[in-house]
Amino acid sequence: MNPRKRLVFSILLIIVCNLSCSASMASTGNVNLEFPFFNLRNLTLLGDSYLRNGVIGLTRDLEVPSSSSGSVIYNYPIAFFDSTTNITASFSTRFTFSVDNINPTSFGDGLTFFLSPNNQTLGSPGGFLGLVNSSQLTKNRFIAIEFDTKLDLHFDDPDENHVGLDIDSLISIKAANPMMQGINLKSGNSITAWIDYSNEQKKVEVFLGYSNLKPNKAILSVDIDLSDYLKEFMFVGFSASTEGSTELHFIENWGFKTLGLHPARPRIHSHNVSDNSVPLRPPIPVSDSGNRHHKKIGLALGIGFPSFFCAVLVVFGLFSVKKWKGTKTEKSLKAELMAGPRQFSYKELKSATRGFQQTRVLGHGAFGTVYKAFFVDSGAISAVKRSKHTHEGKSEFLSELSIIACLRHKNLVQLQGWCVEKGELLLVYEFMPNGSLDNMLYSETGEPLKWSYRYNIAVGLASALTYLHRECEQQVIHRDIKTSNIMLDGSYNARLGDFGLARLMDHDKSPVSTLTAGTMGYLAPEYLQYGKATEKTDVFSYGIVILELACGRRPIEREGESQRMVNLVDWVWKLHSEGKIVAAADARMNGKFEEAEMKKLLLVGLSCANPDSAERPSMRRVLQILNNEADPLAVPKAKPSLTFSNSLPLSIDELVSDCEEQLEIRID
Structure with a gap:
């Protein structure tokens, strides 16, 4: 790389690093999500969930009784605990849901709003509410509010129409019947729920209503400290399930916010602080000539630096046009990858596939060979698609990556990551245990x-x-x-x-x-x-x-x-x-x-x-x-x-x- 290119690259690297730091700090602060209707841009659908006309359906829409479970999860983890300040966030969520049924006698089982450290939370049908795996009852960790429509004695349910607070178990810490305030979960009507947790008061409250006006009295109120259960980052979402039922579960809109967290403070004190927050010191005398000299320097820097920065941008622009002319697919690939799946190192993938060992081969295709990959650190299993060393393979790689990185649907194989190193083109997918x-x-x-x-x-x-x-x-x-x-x-x-x-x-x-x-x-x-x-x-x-x-x-x-x-x-x-x-x-x-x-x-x-x-x-x-x-x-x-x-x-x-x-x- 010649000196000019190196200079441009170094300046841009500094700028990108600064922007990355800013983004990182912002991500640790409070969030405020609003979904007046849904699309698949920021959500992942799992199991039998689906999107139709801006509304999320969580269980299979059939006229005959079936067993079904589904969940929808917001794609990005949310900060709930700041380890540097030892602050746990309060949070508040509001959503409108409905539980409908073409056969009122075929009810069950209900839906949940949950927080989980896992972004793949999907459980079994029936009384497990799509939240807990029936064969691994302690696998999934969660804090959930259940809206249960079936009496299941196995989970100590009080009745067939209740709201409960669950933590790592479907046996509720406390439950209440919303019929006490005239709310029937199975009415088929749109019901708005408000769930509030105050870390100061150590209290969870759940409100329900048939309108958008929040009631004064909570359906469920639980005095509990969630700081032991709220991890530094967690995912939020909804789940539901049925078993031998035609019950349908819909989420129509959703809002969620956290309160109490603050962005990480920069080490240099800001000048924009109140007099009470910083000790006052006597001013240090400075000569007038020195002051004028500093003003001239400041003026020169004020004019010169922006001009230099603009010049750098112009040089970089010319360099970029020259370098990337005629390589639109490469440019498109980078644009998609920056906002899409994570980048794996070649070393990671080679280790996970035992050096792309033949015993790890899952299959072959026009693109190349697919290997089973086991990542020791996380215990995760994935499928790694390794391209053939041809121009056609590269073209297909770029096409597949640019397309599937933007897609989110429960019946599409989810892309987890990618790697372009050592002349290799590799894609990492979620592993499908039952093959093709x-x-x-x-x-x-x-x-x-x-x-x-x-x-x-x-x-x-x-x-x-x-x-x-x-x-x-x-x-x-x-x-x-x-x-x-x-x-x-x-x-x-x-x-x-x-x-x-x-x-x-x-x-x-x-x-x-x-x-x-x-x-x-x-x-x-x-x-x-x-x-x-x-x-x-x-x-x-x-x-x-x-x-x-x-x-x-x-x-x-x-x-x-x-x-x-x-x-x-x-x-x-x-x-x-x-x-x-x-x-x-x-x-x-x-x-x-x-x-x-x-x-x-x-x-x-x-x-x-x-x-x-x-x-x-x-x-x-x-x-x-x-x-x-x-x-x-x-x-x-x-x-x-x-x-x-x-x-x-x-x-x-x-x-x-x-x-x-x-x-x-x-x-x-």
Whole structure:
């Protein structure tokens, strides 16, 4: 680096460090959050929670009884204790919620507002309120206010309509029935809750009302010192659960603030203090000539330093333009990373994967190899995707990172971090204990995937694609939806990943033609022909995936001894034309499925895989159909056909060969 560049870099480093220090000090002070309605920019959805029309739903929205748990957590930790001043914060929160039910006799279990040192707090369904893991009752640490709608003697509940204070246990320290003030938690009406903790008074108070006016009298008042439980930094959020119930839990708006903390004080005393706060000293006499001399120096510095600073900025600007001209993807990458996931060191990732050992390989893909990583210090397990040393690999890395770093949805694989060192490009994701869908669906050992899991996967994937196509700030076309890119978490929920082929698009604008990318067998006819990716090409791929879920067959496979090529869509459509579409169900399930759900899933699959893109439904419509919020689409008995000016680029044998090469089994 030449001297001029070094000077510029040093000055900027000092400025950045100063700004970082300021930001750090500010983060230790009081916070004031306001969410008049919700978006996913600063929130993480876990479990079955979802966002719809600015409102958070915490449990699954179904017309049939189900077991469900979900939580929503504010992304950033909040300071509750200042170790330098030994001050614990007071806090206050206000939110509006509702508990609704299409079947009033099918109630339970309730919701909570919680504070936790863990930003992944998600518990079991039922009486565990989505807050506590049923198999590890002491794992999650929390302070919570529960709004319980079911009498559960296991947790010493007083009744089926109560508010309680819980600390690290669902057996409440104290509980109260809001019906004493005319508040029915299960009324379906919007209820506003105020929760206040005063560190000076060592008291927690909970107020409830049907209006925005805070009542004078608290529903619940507990004299308790929370300073022993409030850590230096904690996460705040909501959770809820059901078990064999149709109860729904919604958070409509939310405000939260802390009080009593102060930003760290600078070491140099500020001149803006009162006379009473600083001891007075007699003035020191200074000669007039020296004073004039100091004034001249001050004037010179006052004019010269800003001019010098502006000159530095100009030089830096020219240097930046010259250096980064023609490398927009690198610039975009840095912009996303500064506000996004954390940067790992290569040493960390190499150690966590035991030197990228073969025994740690989870799978392979077009981008590179995926390794299981165990971080000894934190005990966390992640998946590390290591790129191939090619230009194409770098391009896909930049694409995937810039896109997924901005996305937040419960059915997307969450990016945890990244690393660019030693010529390596690496992404760090949350670990999915049940691997990929293709591995689970086509495993020749063990029990076949249960029908309830399969249907839930179809719903979860539809929810993720609805978000990508319609609900995030810019539309995302994934372009490579297939079973090997769908991961399964510990509860067999679908998590869509591998955004290396995705492209961001502004909503309501025509897509830009690109080279065809993706996996044969999942590509829409018009995409193969023209290379133009749209949301309808994603819909086609989704249709193939859910036909695989229902039938347990690959998109194109060889059949029996004849080794004849069979196209899954053609095979299912033929059975539909004969009036026996349910016969396409995976035989390994031995009939253990809901016939109406099976038929619905198969018909939705055919609708999405319609050769005519204009006839395919939107993913929003698909999600509504699967959630019984809209009627199924009419599917013609005969498969529609399209005619192109040129023949398809590959023969059926070439399609199968390519498909077999790309469908590699992932090993946990």
